[in-house]
Amino acid sequence: MSTSPKPEYLGEPTLGQVMRRPLWILALLLALAVAGTFAWLGQWQMGIAVRAGAQEVVDTETPRALAEVSDLAKGVTEEAAGVVVDVSGRFVPGDSRIVSPRQNGDEIGVWVVGHFITDPPERAHLAVAIGWAPDTATAERAIEALDADAAISAAHRLEGRYMPPEGPQVPGPKDDPQAMTTMIPAHFANVWSDVDAPVYSGYLVLHDQGSAAALLPAGELDPIDSVAPLPPEKVNWLNVFYAIEWVVFAGFAVFFWFRLTRDAWEKEHELMELQAEAATHHSPE
DSSP, rough: OOOOOOOOOOOOOOOOHHTTTTHHHHHHHHHHHHHHHHHHHHHHHHHHHHHTTTTOOOOOOSOHHHHHHHOOOOOOOTTTTTEEEEEEEEEEETTEEEEEEEEETEEEEEEEEEEEEEOOOTEEEEEEEEEESSSSHHHHHHHHHHHGGGGGGGGGEEEOOOOOOOOOOOOOSSSOOOOOOOHHHHHHHHHHHHSSSOOOOOOEEEEEEEGGHHHHHHOBBBOEEEEEEEOOOSEEEEEEEEHHHHHHHHHHHHHHHHHHHHHHHHHHHHHHHHHHHHHHHTTTO
């Protein structure tokens, strides 16, 4: 009994011949156009991910007038946050408050925050973190001493770091709902007396310089750490990830064309093999 020989295929057309057909050349051009678009998007994304080295850096350490840095009609902008400013005006006796807890270096304590009214033409209200105390009792004694000192209501030219407001915190079940735990100038405005003018949305961390230097020993307070803001990152890693994604998409567009072309070539081979096998089965023995 004879067996039918396995059909043989001589390899025509080759994969390269299929790729050179007009249909697949057009498909390749389309794939390259898509890949080029994705590559351009990747380059654009990388361009905004890596910030220019010549990018202007805000000078935060040279004191500037507070009115120049902050607009009362706006919040604390990115350019104003952490900038050292100077401002003239007077403290309001009896309006100082305690904010707790506050870290100073490695220690946890409290801040004494004063109510400061700037000189005309603004005559705006400004929360000023005067100094740090290790505990609430020390801070309360400091407030009493400052209120009793005539220097607190004298004219002052303050220097300090202008900071954005902090986020609110919901007090716990056992916490005093009236206690101040964050620096929110709008909250201070609700408890200060005679707030009849705009309130700065940010607050000032006082430096122990100039006329304000006498306030700290009068209240036995320590200077508050005034840390310069970190420089902005030069690389936005999220955008770098997006740029890599676009490059992958570009490669996939070309690979997709190759996969379709190979599928067409394999399908043509299978069809020709089936035709050869059918011809073998119908041939006389």
